[in-house]
Amino acid sequence: MDFSLSEEDRLLQGSVKDFVEDTVNPRWREIEEKGAIPDDIIEGAKELGLLALSIPAEYGGMELGVLQKALIHEMLGRGPWALGTYVSVHTGIGCVGLVKFGSDAQKQRYLPKMATGEWIGSFALTEPDAGSDAGAMKSTAVRDGSDWVLNGTKTFITNAPKAHHFMVFARSESGISAFVVDADRPGVKIGQVFDTIGHRGSRPAEVVMEDCRVPGDALIGEEGKGFDYAKRCLAEGRTTLGARCVGSAQKAMELALEYGMERRTFGKPLAEHQALAFRFAQMSARTEASRLCVLRSAWLLQQGKAAVRESSTAKLLGAEFGWQTVDECMQIFGGNGYITGEYMIERIWRDLRVARVYDGSSEVQQMLISSQLRKGNVLTPM
Numbered sequence: 001m002d003f004s005l006s007e008e009d010r011l012l013q014g015s016v017k018d019f020v021e022d023t024v025n026p027r028w029r030e031i032e033e034k035g036a037i038p039d040d041i042i043e044g045a046k047e048l049g050l051l052a053l054s055i056p057a058e059y060g061g062m063e064l065g066v067l068q069k070a071l072i073h074e075m076l077g078r079g080p081w082a083l084g085t086y087v088s089v090h091t092g093i094g095c096v097g098l099v100k101f102g103s104d105a106q107k108q109r110y111l112p113k114m115a116t117g118e119w120i121g122s123f124a125l126t127e128p129d130a131g132s133d134a135g136a137m138k139s140t141a142v143r144d145g146s147d148w149v150l151n152g153t154k155t156f157i158t159n160a161p162k163a164h165h166f167m168v169f170a171r172s173e174s175g176i177s178a179f180v181v182d183a184d185r186p187g188v189k190i191g192q193v194f195d196t197i198g199h200r201g202s203r204p205a206e207v208v209m210e211d212c213r214v215p216g217d218a219l220i221g222e223e224g225k226g227f228d229y230a231k232r233c234l235a236e237g238r239t240t241l242g243a244r245c246v247g248s249a250q251k252a253m254e255l256a257l258e259y260g261m262e263r264r265t266f267g268k269p270l271a272e273h274q275a276l277a278f279r280f281a282q283m284s285a286r287t288e289a290s291r292l293c294v295l296r297s298a299w300l301l302q303q304g305k306a307a308v309r310e311s312s313t314a315k316l317l318g319a320e321f322g323w324q325t326v327d328e329c330m331q332i333f334g335g336n337g338y339i340t341g342e343y344m345i346e347r348i349w350r351d352l353r354v355a356r357v358y359d360g361s362s363e364v365q366q367m368l369i370s371s372q373l374r375k376g377n378v379l380t381p382m
């Protein structure tokens with residue numbers, strides 16, 4: 001078993017780490033105060049190719065494998081989640097559906113402009129009454145001649161206010177179908193834009209469709225297969241989100257360690273008190289375990305495997321272990337950690353919390369894992 005990275009992947013990961021640490025992290029307060037990612041940071045992300053990770057080279061993208069994307073997302077996790085989420089949805093769940101299931105015409109129309117970041121993508125699955133139980137969606141798609149007419153409201157949609165188009169899921173005659181819907185189509189509007197406690201700078205919003213007429217060629221793949229496509233986009237998204245959680249937990253631990261070595265109580269640095277020293281050891285062990293699960297899931301997906309149990313495990317451990325670690329790091333910062341805008345740990349704590357909720361909550365991941373176990377998928381063959 002070879003755990004080493006290729007020189008190319010090491011350089012790629014290093015360049016994203018440098019961008020996050022040198023260009024983005026020093027401006028985390030500015031991003032939070034403005035509630036937006038500054039344009040020059042978006043330009044920097046574009047220059048690095050971060051908006052083109054999943055797009056095939058023939059459409060101007062970087063055509064990275066899931067493993068490489070996981071390496072990058074771990075580094076994005078070291079910075080503000082506003083940027084991580086923006087990149088992740090645009091180039092992940094908001095893009096891989098078109099790459100994997102789109103027609104040639106759809107790929108030619110959307111992918112080159114998504115690769116340059118001129119067009120931003122988005123993934124619209126959740127509805128006000130259908131989140132964890134996404135299959136209970138009420139949005140409809142009805143054929144009218146060669147067109148489709150869409151109705152319904154999607155909610156909490158990342159990138160929606162900036163999106164050029166949405167990958168929309170709606171119920172048609174033969175099941176749930178997927179469509180690519182341009183944001184400027186008559187009948188589509190952005191509804192409520194939400195203010196969130198973390199991810200400040202990335203504002204999810206409602207996408208409302210009222211008698212929105214789209215041409216027949218807006219259907220992605222086959223009619224009725226949309227829910228299957230959504231699950232396949234999410235399996236990859238869960239793995240890269242797990243990677244982002246690992247990056248946040250790692251960063252939080254490094255910050256807490258630095259603080260704990262400097263701050264002294266009872267005659268010695270905090271980090272040397274045995275109760276806290278053991279906590280650091282446990283943080284490190286949890287983060288290493290999550291990272292390995294993330295990388296194995298990414299590797300399986302890269303081999304074309306469904307990796308349902310493994311991607312859910314990667315996301316569950318990333319989010320739950322990550323949260324435990326980040327919360328313990330907050331504790332190490334004492335009162336200083338709780339002051340707004342003072343230490344970065346409070347931002348990480350607010351940002352990471354939602355990982356236990358979105359892209360399939362921790363409870364949903366446990367349902368998926370248990371269902372796989374009941375089907376006999378109890379051990380990943382090596």
Ligand SMILES: Cc1cc2nc3c(=O)[nH]c(=O)nc-3n(C[C@H](O)[C@H](O)[C@H](O)COP(=O)(O)OP(=O)(O)OC[C@H]3O[C@@H](n4cnc5c(N)ncnc54)[C@H](O)[C@@H]3O)c2cc1C
Pocket residue numbers: 089123124125126128130131132133155156157158159196199204354357358359360361362363364
């Ligand atoms: C910042 C943010 C960004 C988002 N971005 C997107 C996006 O880009 N696209 C998109 O489509 N969606 C997006 N979402 C939506 C997100 O995926 C949903 O919030 C998530 O799936 C949970 O759905 P819900 O909020 O309706 O919670 P609910 O489904 O109402 O669940 C509430 C709680 O009950 C638990 N629960 C539900 N059913 C069960 C059960 N059977 N057993 C045990 N526990 C259960 C859940 O785990 C959760 O903790 C985003 C959400 C947020 C907060």
